[in-house]
Amino acid sequence: MRRFTILFLFLVSGIGAVAGQAVRFELKDTLLVSGAPTGIPVEVYNFESVVSFQFSIGWDSTLILQEAQFDPAFESGLVVNTFDNHINISWLGPVGGLSLPDGAIFADLFFDTRGCPGDSATVGLTEEYIPWEVGVLEDGNLNLAPPDTLPNLTTWRAPQILPFQDTLICEGNSVTVTAACEGCVEFAWGGGVDGASIEIDTTGVFPLTAISENDCVFQDSLSVEVDSFKLEVLRDTILCPEDSIQLALPDTLVAYNWSTGETEASITAFSGGLYAVTVTNLNGCTATDQASVEAEDLPMGIPFADPPTLCPGDSTLLTLDTASVEMIQWLDAEGRLIAIDSVAIRVSPDSTQTFSVISTNGCGADTAVVAIELVEFEGSAGQDTCIAEGASLELGATGGTSYRWIEQEYPVNPANIPNPVVQPADSSWFVVEITGAAGCVILDSVFVEVATNPLASIRPISLITPNGDGMNDQLFFPNLMKFPNNELTVWSRWGQAVYQKSGYQQDDELWEGTHNGRPLPDGEYFYLLEVNGERIQQTLSIIRE
Incomplete structure (x- = not known):
C-alpha cells in the first residue's frame, strides 16, 4: 500500500530567525477498517525551543473523532476544542521553550470509521477554523511563522468474508x-x-x-x-502352509480398517482368503483395496536326534522327517553350513547346542531346530605312576558315581571301588569304567610302570594325524613286523571297540582312525597290543587338523 506523508512546515521568521528552520507536524497515512476504531498518530520533527503554537486538524464526514490523547509534556498550557469535523489546538509553553526528538508522538487521534473498500478520506491540518502559527526561540528572540498545510489520505480495508481458506x-x-x-x-x-x-x-x-x-x-x-484418492497397492499372492504373508500399505495414511479387524498399516496373513482394507488419508478421504491370498503346499521338515542327550565323546544321529522337500541344509549353532541334501547326519557336539535344518522347495522354506544336550561329566583313572618290582599300589579313580575296573592279567580286587590295590609283576595299563551323571560312562586308564620292560624293542605310539599329508596318517609300531603273533584292539574312551586285528602290520592293512569305513572323531582312544603274551596298553590321540 502506498503511504502518504503530510508535512506541516513551520518556517521561522522575524528578528534573529535562521532561514530554513522548520517545525513539522506529520500525520501518517493510515489504513482503516470500516466500522472499527482506528488511531492516527501526530508526530513532530525539528521541534526545538518551541514556546507556542496553534492550528486546526480537519476531517470529512466518513470519520468521527472519538478521543484525542496528547503527550503529557503539553498538559500545561494546552487548550483543545473539538467539533464534528475538526479540532482546534493551542499551546503556550515555558519561557525557555520545549524541545522533542524527531518522531516523537505529539498526539493520538482515535476515529470511528465508515466506508467501502477503495474509499478514502482526508485528515489534515487546516487554516479554515483558526490561524496557524508557531513560536520558536532563537538566540533569545521569538520568531512566529505560519506553516504550509498538506492533506493526509486514509483508505479502507474491506471486512473479512468467511470462510477465506481454500x-x-x-x-x-x-x-x-x-x-x-x-x-x-x-x-x-x-x-x-x-x-x-x-x-x-x-x-x-x-x-x-x-x-x-x-x-x-x-x-x-x-x-x-x-x-481423487485411490489405493492400488495390494497384489494377489500365494501362501504356503505354516508360512505367513505380510500385506503392507504406506504408513503415511491416517487410518486403516482391515476386514480382519486390524488397524495397522501392515498385517500378516496366516491363511488363505480375501483380505480387504479401507484407508483414510490426511485429507480425511477414504479408499479401498484388496488382495486374494491362495494357500499352497509348503515344504515341511521335522528333525529329531537319537539320542537327544549325549555323554562326552558320544555322537548322535540327526534325522529329518520330510514332506515336499527338494533341498536340505543343516546348520550348526553358529549358523555355518555343515551338510547339504542329507536326511540324516551324525554329529559329535562338544557342548549343549542347537542345530538348524532348512527344508526348501519352490513354495518356500521351513526352518526347524533340534537341541542336543551334552552331559557335563569328566572322570579319571588317575595319574600314570611307577613302582618297584614286587611292590603294590593303590589305584585312584575319580569323577564318577560308580566304578568297574576291567579284568586284565593282574587282579584288581575289588573291581568296583575307585581305589583297589594291585601288584603287577610287569608294567601294565589298568582300565576303569567310570559311570557319572545321567548314567554316562567313560573309560580311562592309568599306566603302572614296573622296572622290567619285555617289549623294549617296540615303542608305544600315542598320536596319529590321519589328514592325508603322508605323516603319521596310520598307526604304525616300529619293529612290530618281527612279531607276527600279535593282536591289536582299539577302544574309544567309552568302551566301544572300534578296531581289532590279529597279526597287525603283517599285511598292507594299517589302521587310519576309522570305524566301519568312516572317520572317527578327533579325541582320546585306548589300545591294547599283545605280543607273544606281553602287552602294550596305551592311550592314543587322533588329531586331523
Missing part, C-alpha cells in the same frame, strides 16, 4: 460453504447462485460478491479441490 473435499462428496461478513445483507456466488450458502462437489474457483447494508461491495473467491 477447501478440499473427497471425490464423490460435496461441501456446503456459508459466507458471512459484518453488515452484509446480499451474497452472490459465481455461476448464478445467490445466498450466503453454496454446495460444491467439483474442483474450481468460486467467486463471491457481498453487499453491505450501506451498499458497499466486497469481493472474494473460494478455491475448492477434489481429492
Whole structure:
C-alpha cells in the first residue's frame, strides 16, 4: 500500500530567525477498517525551543473523532476544542521553550470509521477554523511563522468474508460453504447462485460478491479441490502352509480398517482368503483395496536326534522327517553350513547346542531346530605312576558315581571301588569304567610302570594325524613286523571297540582312525597290543587338523 506523508512546515521568521528552520507536524497515512476504531498518530520533527503554537486538524464526514490523547509534556498550557469535523489546538509553553526528538508522538487521534473498500478520506491540518502559527526561540528572540498545510489520505480495508481458506473435499462428496461478513445483507456466488450458502462437489474457483447494508461491495473467491484418492497397492499372492504373508500399505495414511479387524498399516496373513482394507488419508478421504491370498503346499521338515542327550565323546544321529522337500541344509549353532541334501547326519557336539535344518522347495522354506544336550561329566583313572618290582599300589579313580575296573592279567580286587590295590609283576595299563551323571560312562586308564620292560624293542605310539599329508596318517609300531603273533584292539574312551586285528602290520592293512569305513572323531582312544603274551596298553590321540 502506498503511504502518504503530510508535512506541516513551520518556517521561522522575524528578528534573529535562521532561514530554513522548520517545525513539522506529520500525520501518517493510515489504513482503516470500516466500522472499527482506528488511531492516527501526530508526530513532530525539528521541534526545538518551541514556546507556542496553534492550528486546526480537519476531517470529512466518513470519520468521527472519538478521543484525542496528547503527550503529557503539553498538559500545561494546552487548550483543545473539538467539533464534528475538526479540532482546534493551542499551546503556550515555558519561557525557555520545549524541545522533542524527531518522531516523537505529539498526539493520538482515535476515529470511528465508515466506508467501502477503495474509499478514502482526508485528515489534515487546516487554516479554515483558526490561524496557524508557531513560536520558536532563537538566540533569545521569538520568531512566529505560519506553516504550509498538506492533506493526509486514509483508505479502507474491506471486512473479512468467511470462510477465506481454500477447501478440499473427497471425490464423490460435496461441501456446503456459508459466507458471512459484518453488515452484509446480499451474497452472490459465481455461476448464478445467490445466498450466503453454496454446495460444491467439483474442483474450481468460486467467486463471491457481498453487499453491505450501506451498499458497499466486497469481493472474494473460494478455491475448492477434489481429492481423487485411490489405493492400488495390494497384489494377489500365494501362501504356503505354516508360512505367513505380510500385506503392507504406506504408513503415511491416517487410518486403516482391515476386514480382519486390524488397524495397522501392515498385517500378516496366516491363511488363505480375501483380505480387504479401507484407508483414510490426511485429507480425511477414504479408499479401498484388496488382495486374494491362495494357500499352497509348503515344504515341511521335522528333525529329531537319537539320542537327544549325549555323554562326552558320544555322537548322535540327526534325522529329518520330510514332506515336499527338494533341498536340505543343516546348520550348526553358529549358523555355518555343515551338510547339504542329507536326511540324516551324525554329529559329535562338544557342548549343549542347537542345530538348524532348512527344508526348501519352490513354495518356500521351513526352518526347524533340534537341541542336543551334552552331559557335563569328566572322570579319571588317575595319574600314570611307577613302582618297584614286587611292590603294590593303590589305584585312584575319580569323577564318577560308580566304578568297574576291567579284568586284565593282574587282579584288581575289588573291581568296583575307585581305589583297589594291585601288584603287577610287569608294567601294565589298568582300565576303569567310570559311570557319572545321567548314567554316562567313560573309560580311562592309568599306566603302572614296573622296572622290567619285555617289549623294549617296540615303542608305544600315542598320536596319529590321519589328514592325508603322508605323516603319521596310520598307526604304525616300529619293529612290530618281527612279531607276527600279535593282536591289536582299539577302544574309544567309552568302551566301544572300534578296531581289532590279529597279526597287525603283517599285511598292507594299517589302521587310519576309522570305524566301519568312516572317520572317527578327533579325541582320546585306548589300545591294547599283545605280543607273544606281553602287552602294550596305551592311550592314543587322533588329531586331523
